[in-house]
Amino acid sequence: MFFESWSSLLRVVIVGTLAYVALVVLLRISGKRTLAKLNAFDLVVTVALGSTLATVLLNRSVALAEGVVAFLLLAGLQWLVAYGSVRSARFDALVKSEPTLLLHRGHFLDAAMRGQRVTREEVVTALRTSGLAGPEHATAVVLETDGSLSVLPHAATGDGRPEVLQGLRRPGATD
Numbered sequence: 001m002f003f004e005s006w007s008s009l010l011r012v013v014i015v016g017t018l019a020y021v022a023l024v025v026l027l028r029i030s031g032k033r034t035l036a037k038l039n040a041f042d043l044v045v046t047v048a049l050g051s052t053l054a055t056v057l058l059n060r061s062v063a064l065a066e067g068v069v070a071f072l073l074l075a076g077l078q079w080l081v082a083y084g085s086v087r088s089a090r091f092d093a094l095v096k097s098e099p100t101l102l103l104h105r106g107h108f109l110d111a112a113m114r115g116q117r118v119t120r121e122e123v124v125t126a127l128r129t130s131g132l133a134g135p136e137h138a139t140a141v142v143l144e145t146d147g148s149l150s151v152l153p154h155a156a157t158g159d160g161r162p163e164v165l166q167g168l169r170r171p172g173a174t175d
Helices: 006-030 040-058 064-087 089-095 110-116 120-129
Strands: 100-104 138-143 149-153
Touching: 006 040, 006 064, 040 064, 064 089, 100 110, 120 138, 120 149
Parallel strands: none
Antiparallel strands: 100 138, 138 149
16 A cells, blocks of 8 residues: 555656656747747646646556657647637637626626626635725626736826727626
């Protein structure tokens, strides 16, 4: 249970080092986008790469070459999704979510918050984290495509014009 053999440990060291080097080289070649936290597909690739590395390290029935092919497959699929997103608005809309306005000019947008499963407490926490005392001090709180909350204080939109808010999904919002 605690120790099987020295050869098992040596395999983990050798295969782990080689798999790590292969993954780092692949990530350098494929670019920063492969590990970006921009949308659900990016997150899936990041988690899948980690899971694949762990499987190659700890599962004797998975050869290093199979793991490297899995790395290449995941990075290649990520590249194809990014390529398609950049070149086709329709494909981009299919694979990416839109940011959602949760608070606008100090007013909570309850329908949007329910639809995104975000509570008022989470929005208030984001306001406090941004140094704002309450919703009345914010022009907007936006749920970004990566799941983070962006807070725009009144000064962020100049004289209150909503240019920075264009393109957001705003269910139930009124200007």
